[in-house]
Amino acid sequence: MDPEVGNGCVQEDEELGWGKSLPVPSVQEIVRNDSLCVPERYIQERQNRPDYHSEVSYASSEIPVINMSLLANGDKDELRKFDIACKEWGFFQITNHGIAETVIHNMKDAIAAFFQLPFDEKKKYTMPANDVQGYGQGYVVSEQQKLDWSDVLFLVTLPPSVRNLKLWPVALPGFKESIDQYSTEIRKVTEEIFAKLSLLMGMDTDGLKMLHGEMKQATRMNYYPTCSRPELVLGVSPHSDASTITLLLQDDKITGLQIKHKDSWIPVKPIPDAIVVNIGDVAEVLSNGLYKSVEHRAVTNDKKARMSVATFVIPSEEVEIGPLESMVDDKQFPRMYRNMKYVDYLRHTLERKMDGKAHTEYLKLPLDTEFYPASLKLPVMDFSLASGDEDEQRKLDGACKESGFFQGCSSTILGRIQRVAEEVLAKLSLLMGMDKDGLKMLHREMKQAVRMNYYPTCSRPDLVHGVSPHSDACTITFLLLDDEITALQIKHKDK
Numbered sequence: 001m002d003p004e005v006g007n008g009c010v011q012e013d014e015e016l017g018w019g020k021s022l023p024v025p026s027v028q029e030i031v032r033n034d035s036l037c038v039p040e041r042y043i044q045e046r047q048n049r050p051d052y053h054s055e056v057s058y059a060s061s062e063i064p065v066i067n068m069s070l071l072a073n074g075d076k077d078e079l080r081k082f083d084i085a086c087k088e089w090g091f092f093q094i095t096n097h098g099i100a101e102t103v104i105h106n107m108k109d110a111i112a113a114f115f116q117l118p119f120d121e122k123k124k125y126t127m128p129a130n131d132v133q134g135y136g137q138g139y140v141v142s143e144q145q146k147l148d149w150s151d152v153l154f155l156v157t158l159p160p161s162v163r164n165l166k167l168w169p170v171a172l173p174g175f176k177e178s179i180d181q182y183s184t185e186i187r188k189v190t191e192e193i194f195a196k197l198s199l200l201m202g203m204d205t206d207g208l209k210m211l212h213g214e215m216k217q218a219t220r221m222n223y224y225p226t227c228s229r230p231e232l233v234l235g236v237s238p239h240s241d242a243s244t245i246t247l248l249l250q251d252d253k254i255t256g257l258q259i260k261h262k263d264s265w266i267p268v269k270p271i272p273d274a275i276v277v278n279i280g281d282v283a284e285v286l287s288n289g290l291y292k293s294v295e296h297r298a299v300t301n302d303k304k305a306r307m308s309v310a311t312f313v314i315p316s317e318e319v320e321i322g323p324l325e326s327m328v329d330d331k332q333f334p335r336m337y338r339n340m341k342y343v344d345y346l347r348h349t350l351e352r353k354m355d356g357k358a359h360t361e362y363l364k365l366p367l368d369t370e371f372y373p374a375s376l377k378l379p380v381m382d383f384s385l386a387s388g389d390e391d392e393q394r395k396l397d398g399a400c401k402e403s404g405f406f407q408g409c410s411s412t413i414l415g416r417i418q419r420v421a422e423e424v425l426a427k428l429s430l431l432m433g434m435d436k437d438g439l440k441m442l443h444r445e446m447k448q449a450v451r452m453n454y455y456p457t458c459s460r461p462d463l464v465h466g467v468s469p470h471s472d473a474c475t476i477t478f479l480l481l482d483d484e485i486t487a488l489q490i491k492h493k494d495k
C-alpha cells in the first residue's frame with residue numbers, strides 16, 4: 001500500500017473512508033420556512049457571484065452535441081467531433097444514447113419523490129459524521145466557508161456489492177429499481193465512451209475499462225430550491241469532478257449548469273432526454289492534460305426548484321492514476337502529473353472545499369525548466385538607464401504586459417530599493433497615462449514590507465509547495481533570489 005503522508009511522517013491507514021463533511025442546514029427547509037430568507041453563509045463574495053442579470057456577459061456559444069448512435073457505429077466525422085469536444089470543451093451533450101425515455105423519467109421521478117418526502121423522513125438518511133454518502137452536503141470543511149444553495153443525496157450505486165443500503169430510501173416505491181435500471185444503462189453508455197476515448201488515447205478499445213479495475217459509479221442527486229436572491233448565491237460552487245467522466249441528467253426546462261470556457265461562464269441549455277457528459281480529473285491526468293476536466297458551477301433562480309443527477313464514473317480505489325505512456329512524449333508532451341493511488345486523490349479532494357481547478361493543480365508536477373525555459377527568458381531591465389532610455393522603456397512596457405515579471409540588474413538595486421521603486425513607478429505612471437509622479441502621489445505615504453523566506457530541503461519535493469500559488473497584494477514586489485537554485489515559477493500562458 002502507498003504511504004499516507006501526514007504531519008511529516010509516513011503512516012498506513014486502512015480504516016479511512018473517502019472523507020467527511022460538516023453538517024449544514026437543509027436549504028429546502030430554510031426556503032420552506034421563509035421563502036425570502038437568504039442567510040449570510042450562503043451569500044457569495046462579490047467576485048464569485050453569478051452575473052445573473054446580465055445575460056450578455058455569458059458567451060452565446062453552446063457546448064457540442066454528440067450523436068452516440070453514430071459514434072458507436074464508427075462514424076469518422078462523429079469521432080472527430082467527439083475528439084474536439086473532449087479537447088476543446090471537456091463538456092458535451094449526447095443524444096441517441098439508447099437509454100429508454102422511461103428509464104430517464106423514472107430516475108427523475110425517484111429523485112423528485114425523495115426530495116418531496118417530509119424533512120423528518122429525509123433526515124433518516126443523513127450523512128454519518130465519518131462519511132460523504134447520504135443526505136446532506138459534501139465538501140464542507142469549515143464553519144467559515146460559504147455554502148451552496150442546494151441539498152444533496154450522494155450514494156455509491158455500482159457495483160451493487162459496495163452499496164450502503166442503510167443510506168438508501170429503499171422504502172420509497174420505485175427508488176431502488178429506478179437507480180438499478182438507470183445505473184446499468186449509464187454503464188453501457190460509459191463503456192461506449194470509454195472505448196472511443198481509449199482509441200483516441202492510443203490504447204485498444206478496452207484499454208480504459210481494464211485500467212479502471214472494478215469500475216465504480218457514485219451518484220450525486222442535487223436539489224436546488226428557489227432562491228429569492230439568485231444573484232447572490234451559487235447552487236454549486238465552481239469545481240471540476242474527481243471522476244473519469246461524469247454523466248449528468250438535468251431538468252429539461254431550467255438552465256442552471258454553467259461551464260468555464262475561454263474565461264467565460266457558458267450556460268448549458270438542456271436538450272430534453274439528452275445527457276450531459278464531462279471529462280473528469282482522472283481522464284485529464286490519464287491523457288496528460290490533452291483532455292481537460294473543465295470547471296463548472298450551477299446557478300439558481302427565483303421561480304422553480306431544479307434537480308439534477310450527476311453520475312461519477314470512477315476507477316477502483318487501488319488503481320494508480322497517472323499519465324498514460326501513450327500520452328507522454330519527452331520532447332513534445334512531458335509528463336505533467338504525478339502518479340497517485342485513486343483513493344488518495346479522492347480523499348484529498350473530499351478534505352477540501354470545491355475550489356475551481358485547485359484539486360487537479362495538486363497532481364501537477366513542478367515544471368521542468370528544460371521544457372519550459374520561460375523563466376530563463378524573463379526580460380532583464382537595467383535600472384541605471386532608468387533616466388530615459390527608450391529601449392528600456394519599451395522593454396518595461398512589454399514585460400509588464402506580457403508576463404508581469406522582469407529581472408533587474410545594476411548595482412543601484414542593493415540597498416536602494418525605495419529609489420528603484422520610485423523609478424519603476426515613475427515609468428509605469430507614464431505608461432498608464434499619468435504624470436511621472438502619478439503612482440507615487442496615489443500611494444501617499446508609500447510603505448514597504450519585507451518577507452524573508454527560508455525553504456529547508458525536503459525529501460519529497462514532489463509532494464509539497466515552497467509557497468502555494470498566489471499573487472502579491474502590493475503594487476510591485478522586488479524579489480532577491482538565491483543565485484544558484486531555481487525554484488520560483490510563474491504562471492505564463494497556462495504553464
Ligand SMILES: O=C(O)CCC(=O)C(=O)O
Pocket residue numbers: 220222236241248250256257258296297298307308310
Ligand atoms: O446541477 C448541475 O447542473 C451540476 C451538478 C454538478 O456539477 C455535480 O453534482 O458535480
Ligand SMILES: [Fe+2]
Pocket residue numbers: 239240241246296310
Ligand atoms: Fe460537477
